[in-house]
Amino acid sequence: MYATQADFVGGTDVLSNSRVESYIRANSFERPTLVLDTDRVADRFHALRAGLGQAAIHYAVKANPAREVIERLVGLGCHFDAASRGEIELCLGLGAAPHQISFGNTVKRVADIAFAHRAGVTLFAADAEEELDKIAEHAPGAEVYIRVLVTASQADWPLSRKFGCAPAKVAPLMARAVALGLRPAGLSFHVGSQTRRADMWVPVLNEVAEIWHAARAEGYDLDLLNIGGGFPAYYGEDVQPPALYAAEVMRLVTERFGAVPRVMAEPGRGMVAEAGAIAAEVMLVSQKSDDDTYRWVYLDIGKFSGLAETMDEAIRYQFATDRDHEATGPCILAGPSCDSADVLYEKRPVQLPVGLRSGDKVIIRNCGAYTSSYSSVGFNGFPPLDVVVI
Ligand SMILES: Cc1ncc(COP(=O)(O)O)c(C=O)c1O
Incomplete structure (x- = not known):
């Protein structure tokens, strides 16, 4: 059996209506949470x-x-x-x-x-x-x-x-x-x-x-x-x-x-992997200088709290926000811990809405694998990734 082009799936809309995303949009979370279906x-x-x-x-x-x-x-x-x-x-x-x-x-x-x-x-x-x-x-x-x-x-x-x-x-x-x-x-x-x-x-x-x-x-x-x-x-x-x-x-x-x-x-x-998405939140958006090329967007989840597979930017997660209809721009994405290794994507910055602000919800798609099992117990005092099964 040979695969044809039509046999491949792609595009960020594939999973946007999934039950986990609806659940994340309908609920609020005190900390990063993996929602699994x-x-x-x-x-x-x-x-x-x-x-x-x-x-x-x-x-x-x-x-x-x-x-x-x-x-x-x-x-x-x-x-x-x-x-x-x-x-x-x-x-x-x-x-x-x-x-x-x-x-x-x-x-x-x-x-x-x-x-x-x-x-x-x-x-x-x-x-x-x-x-x-x-x-x-x-x-x-x-x-x-x-x-x-x-x-x-x-x-x-x-x-x-x-x-x-x-x-x-x-x-x-x-x-x-x-x-x-x-x-x-x-x-x-x-x-x-x-x-x-x-x-x-x-x-x-x-x-x-x-x-x-x-x-x-x-x-x-x-x-x-x-x-x-x-x-x-x-x-x-x-x-x-x-x-x-x-x-x-x-x-x-x-x-x-x-x-x-x-x-x-x-x-x-x-x-x-495709059975889960993470409910995360923007903690800070900053510009290191007036002429800095990229904004820095800091999330409440990083390499030590579930996103270890961003190491060497190997696995590139997809993000969804409530501002996805707005204009987007490139940014460096980082985790919340006081460790300089806790940068998720810098070599290849990610496109996120320019209006993104602290407190905005971010859905990280297709995160059901190697996230909760990789998250540290309490690095920097951040609790391990919460898991909710729906
Ligand atoms: C022995 C063994 N089998 C299976 C797996 C699962 O691999 P994958 O998640 O790529 O399906 C791993 C992953 O590290 C493994 O070490």
């Missing part, structure tokens, strides 16, 4: 499932661990990718069965591995000898998948450098897993978060397929391919609708890997 999470789950076909969906809990999101997904039969004991406990406590949970962090605390094993979780990620040793000791007999390093990511938020082992280490790690009494079931990778187009998966899938076929040629009977996350959200640049995107990814996977008995996908951002 779990119906949209459910819609997204169904769309991804339609596109992913037989692949099991393990929602990456780290993207948004709100209880209501997990509960809703449990009800839909979703599986979960957990990064820690806390996330495993959350999912189990809300009704997920242990076999629906994979422990996907490649850097796990020994006590957490032992906890997961006792709880009945049997599937673990690893990318190093020592991690396999830990798993073998504390979760004997477990199934493991080896995470491979990918270099060709074209994602807006690449994850490639920190995780995964080089291709040449895959076979030795598999051999070690076998020697330790573990079952090396397959491979995992992450194409990079916010990979905007399905065709951007091609170079990464080519890299991983080569490793997969080499491991099979060495006699490892791999039956599990974990394709990770990377499914995008709309942040102003066109993205394919989720079912179409996912179907295209699966087509590319099948083309390269053949019929893999078990494929799993771990969408985080793609599952929840």
Whole structure:
């Protein structure tokens, strides 16, 4: 299935009538608040499932661990990718069965591995000898998948450098897993978060397929391919609708890997980002000098209170205000804390209404992923991001 131009969505009007925005416009908030609509999470789950076909969906809990999101997904039969004991406990406590949970962090605390094993979780990620040793000791007999390093990511938020082992280490790690009494079931990778187009998966899938076929040629009977996350959200640049995107990814996977008995996908951002918007407020608009090129607009939310993904201006959120019918001009957007790193967009200033004033409400669109889970507990005395589920 090939995407045509008509298969892409874009434009800031796409979500302006969403329930979360109506809710934000109709209510006042004492502090920055993420408003989430779990119906949209459910819609997204169904769309991804339609596109992913037989692949099991393990929602990456780290993207948004709100209880209501997990509960809703449990009800839909979703599986979960957990990064820690806390996330495993959350999912189990809300009704997920242990076999629906994979422990996907490649850097796990020994006590957490032992906890997961006792709880009945049997599937673990690893990318190093020592991690396999830990798993073998504390979760004997477990199934493991080896995470491979990918270099060709074209994602807006690449994850490639920190995780995964080089291709040449895959076979030795598999051999070690076998020697330790573990079952090396397959491979995992992450194409990079916010990979905007399905065709951007091609170079990464080519890299991983080569490793997969080499491991099979060495006699490892791999039956599990974990394709990770990377499914995008709309942040102003066109993205394919989720079912179409996912179907295209699966087509590319099948083309390269053949019929893999078990494929799993771990969408985080793609599952929840568009289900939420943040209600924020302008705290100050200032001009540093009379001939300053740009105004500075300071919001009541910044890098430390939920908008961490503005780091390097990687994720560019969309803003809506009640003055959007007025003239706009470029401004530097910053957070409220006394930390000079707390500047959201400066290299590429944002266009906001010139009439914007302290006290004006600002809606930050498609913020359901990696916001509440990234906000600090009390940096500068600002409370963590509030969450309201409607
Ligand atoms: C192991 C793993 N799986 C899945 C995800 C989710 O990725 P995304 O939000 O791009 O879907 C992440 C994100 O960091 C991850 O580390």
